[in-house]
Amino acid sequence: MQRIINNCDEVVEDMLKGFERCHHDLIRVDENNPRVVISKEATKKRKVGIVTGGGSGHKPAFIGYCGKNMVDAVAVGEIFSSPTAKSFYDAFCAVDQGMGVACLYGNYAGDNMNVKMAMELAEDDDIVVKTVVANDDVASADKADRTKRRGVAGEIFMWKVGGAKAAMGASLDEVIAAAQKAIDHTRSVGVGLSPCTIPANGKPNFTIEEGTMEFGIGHHGEPGIKVEKLGTAKEMAKEMTRLVIEDKPFKAGSEVAVLVSGLGATPVMEQYIFFEEVAKLLEEQGICIYKSYVGNYFTSLEMNGVTLTIMELDEELKECVDMEVETMGMTQLARR
Amino acid sequence: MQRIINNCDEVVEDMLKGFERCHHDLIRVDENNPRVVISKEATKKRKVGIVTGGGSGHKPAFIGYCGKNMVDAVAVGEIFSSPTAKSFYDAFCAVDQGMGVACLYGNYAGDNMNVKMAMELAEDDDIVVKTVVANDDVASADKADRTKRRGVAGEIFMWKVGGAKAAMGASLDEVIAAAQKAIDHTRSVGVGLSPCTIPANGKPNFTIEEGTMEFGIGHHGEPGIKVEKLGTAKEMAKEMTRLVIEDKPFKAGSEVAVLVSGLGATPVMEQYIFFEEVAKLLEEQGICIYKSYVGNYFTSLEMNGVTLTIMELDEELKECVDMEVETMGMTQLARR
Amino acid sequence: METLRNQGNAGIVLQVIDAIHEQASYLSEIDGATGDGDHGINMNKGFMMAKERIEPSDSFAEALKILGRTLVMDIGGSMGPIYGTMFSKLSRVLKKAEPITKEAFLEALENAVQGLMDLAGAKVGDKTLVDTIYPACQAYQAAMKQDAEFSQCLREMAKGAEAGKESTKDLVAKIGRAARLGERSRGHLDAGATSCWIILTTMANAMLAQLQSRE
C-alpha cells in the first residue's frame, strides 16, 4: 500500500488538521467536536443553516463544499463510514440561527440512522431540522424503488442549490424545496476501472480485472449493474448517458448542468475526453448544456473511474447554480 | 491499461475538445492552431501578454491556468513532450497587444528549443518576447548548477505573479522582473510512489517498488536523488522540507506561500496529511505561512506521489498572490 | 419466580463489553471474509469507550443506557446507531423495573428488536445481525408462552441467537459491504450476526448467574 500517511487509524484526524490549517480563512473545526467543520460564513448573516455529512475518503466531498454560499457545517465520519449522530447534532447546533437547518445528505443506511438520531436530539433543543436525501444514482436501484437509490455526485448540485437559496435569504421550506427539486432533477451513474484501499485495511475490498470495468459501481465499491469489457470513452459515455437520460427522462429542448467527476486516480485529461463524448450525445438529443463541471469533485480515495451527473435546470436552479461560491472544492465568481 | 480514452494517439486532441467545450466562458482554442489555448480575457484590456506551454499530462497545468489574471495563452504539446515552435509563436501572436509578451515556462530541453525558435519567428514580426525559465526543482541539479534545474509546480506561482502583475498594467520588464523574482524565491521537490503510463506506450517507463519511494523524482519520471524505504508522511515531509528550506534558504521570520500537489493518483486526504506535517515543521523554524494550496495542481497522469513548493513572499508577491483569479485550475475571489 | 435485580447489576453489561473486547479480532476476521475486516475494531472502540463511563455500582438499566448512548453518540457508521438503539431500548423499558421479571425483559427485548429493525431497515434473511436477534427474541417469546421460567427463557434466547447466527452462513448478503459479493458471500458467517450472538449469549449467561428465586 503506497500511501502518504502517518497512522492508518488516524488518517481522518490528521487530514482534518491539515485541512483546517490550509483553509482557515474559509472554515474552522468545532472547538468541542473535532469531527465537525464549520464555515466561517455560516453565521455572518441570519439565514437557514445548511448541513451535510458523510464518510471520509471522498474529498472534496464533504468538507470541501463547506464555505461561502454552499454548506455551512459538515459532520465528518471515518473512511467510508457515517459520522456519529453527535457530529450531525453538533453541526445543527453550530449553524442554527433560529431559521432552521436544512440537512442535505446522501441515502446511505448509516447516514440515515445517524441523521435521524441527531434530529431527535435537536428536537429537544427546539432546533427545526428538515432533510433532503440525495438519491441520484440510477444504478443503485430500479426507478420504481427510487427511494432506495443512494446519493452520489448529484449531492454537489443539491448543496449548491440549497446553499445558494439559503444565502439569498429563503426560508427553511423554500431551501428544502429547492434542494429537493435539485436532486429530483438530477441523475448520476458511475463506472469503476480499479478498486481502492481503505488505509486501515491495507488491501482492496474488491477487484476489477484489467480490461474490464464495473458499470454502475458505488462510491464505496458497492456492486454495479454489470462487469463489462472496458470500451472506449465514447462507448462508455454512450451507455452512461443513455441510462441517465432515459431514467429521468431528460428531453430535447431542456437545459442541463453536467458534472463529470473522476473517482480519484483517473487523469483529468481522460475526464475531459469522456465529457466531450457525453456533450456530443446530449447535443444530438437536443439537450442543451448550460454549465459543466469536469474534475475530481467526488472521489473514492484512489479508485479509477468516472461518474456522470446531469441536472435539468429551470430559472430558479440556474440562478442558484450561477451564484458566487467559495469552497475548497468549488469556487466560482459571480456569473458575468 | 485501464483508461478512459478513444484512441491513444489522439488523447491530446480529444481532451482539448472537451476542455474547450467545458470552459468556453474562460478560454477558446486558436482557430488556426488547435494546439493553442487562449484566454477570453487575454485582449479585453491592453496589457502584457502572458504565455506558457509544455507537454500534456500535467493537468491542470498548463491550460488549466489560462484565464483571468493568470496565463493568456498556452502552447500545448503531446503527452510529456514539448509543444511545437509554431504553437509557441501562435500563442505569442494571439496575445501581443504591442506591450510585449512574457513567456513563462519550465526548464526542459524541448521547451527551451521550441521557445527559442518561436522567439526568432516573433522577432521577424516585431513582437517583443521576454522569458522567465522556471527552475524550482532542487532535486534536479546541484545549487551550483541552478540553471540546469527543471521547473515543476513552482511554475504556478510564477504564472500567478506574472499574470497578476500584467493585469495590474505593468510593463513587460516589470512583469518579467516580478515573475523572475517569484521563481527565484521558490523551491520545490517531489516524491514518487508509483509510476504512470503514457497512453501511447501502454506500459510504465519505470517502476517504483512497493514499499519504496523515489525521492526527487521529476514530473516525467526523471530519476530522483535516491530510492528509499517508504516512510510516514511525517518523515517524508521532514526530508522534503529540509531540502527545500536549506537550498533557498528560507529563514525564520519570513512569510511564505506553500503549495502541495498530488501527482495524480494520490488521494487529496493524504495531501492534507502531508501538508500538516510540512506546516508544523515550518512553524518550528519560525517560517510563517501566509497562504497555502493543497490539491492536484500539477500532476503526471496517474502517478502516485506528492510535490512540495515554497515561495518566499514580499509585499509585491503577496499582492500578486492575493489577486482575484479565474481559471480551471485555480479560482480565487479577491482577498477580503 | 425468578427475577433479576436491576440495582448494582452493571456487571452484566460489563461482561458483555469484555466479551466483545476478547472476541474483537475474531469478529474482524469474519468481517474480512466478506466485508472490510474492521467489525471487531469498530465494536471494540465503542464498547471500550462505554466501559470507562460505566460504574460497577450502576444499575443494569443505567449501564445499558450508557452503552447505548455511547454507541449512538460517539461511534457513527451503521453499528453505532443500530447497537446503540438496541441497548437504549432495552434500557428504556427496564429502567422502571425492580426487580426485572421475565415479562419486563420480554417487553424490553421486543422493543429493542423493533427499534433496531425500524431503524436499520434490515429484514430477516438479509444476512445481518437481525438474523441473530430476531430468532433470539422469538425463542424467548416461545418459551414464555409455554410458561417457562426466566432462566429457561434466557437459555432459549441464547439458543435462538446461536441458530440465527449460524443461519447466516447459508445466506446471500443483501445489505452492507458484503452485498458486494452477491453469491460469493454465501458460506461465510455474517460479522454483525456473530457479534450480536456474542452479546446475547454473554448477556443471558451473566443474567442467569444473577437470577434470584423467590416465591
Next chain:
Amino acid sequence: METLRNQGNAGIVLQVIDAIHEQASYLSEIDGATGDGDHGINMNKGFMMAKERIEPSDSFAEALKILGRTLVMDIGGSMGPIYGTMFSKLSRVLKKAEPITKEAFLEALENAVQGLMDLAGAKVGDKTLVDTIYPACQAYQAAMKQDAEFSQCLREMAKGAEAGKESTKDLVAKIGRAARLGERSRGHLDAGATSCWIILTTMANAMLAQLQSRE
C-alpha cells in the same frame, strides 16, 4: 572535380525521408529499450508531413529547407527543433551553391553540427544523436584535409556516422528519457544516434549516386 547539382535534386531528401519511414519501427524498438519507444513514430510523423510538401523538382537545398521547417514548426518535442535546425542549417549554406562542391558541403555540415549542438546543449558522450553527427562531420573534415574527392569525403562521413552510432552502445545516457536508467542504459544503442546514422548514410549514398565529375 566531383560536384553535386543543387537543382532538381530534391530526390536525395526524399530518399532520406523514405529511409526513416522504412526504419520507423526499428527506431521505436531501440527507443523502447531505454526510452518510451516512440522515436520511430515521432520521426515518421514529421518526415512524412514534409514529404507531402516537397516537389521532386525542388532543389536539394529547397527540399532540405522544407524538411527542416516542417520539423521545427510542426513536430515539437526535442526532435523537431534539433533535426529541424540540422536540415535548416544545411539548407541555408547550400542554397546559393550551384553546383555544390565538397567545400560547400563541409561548410554546410559544420554549420549544421554547430547549430544543432548549440541548440540541444548535448555534448559528445551524452548518448544522443550528437554522438553520430559529430564524428561524421570530423571524418568528412579529415578526408578533406587529405585532399580526398567529394565521394570519398561522403563515404568517410558515413563511416564516421556508423562508428559514432555504435559508440553509443557503451555509453551511459546523460540526457533525455534514457537518463532515467543511468548505468542500465549501457549496452543499448541510442535511438536518436541511430536515426541520425540512417539519415547521414542515406544522404551520403543518395548524393554519391548524383555526383558529377568534371574537370
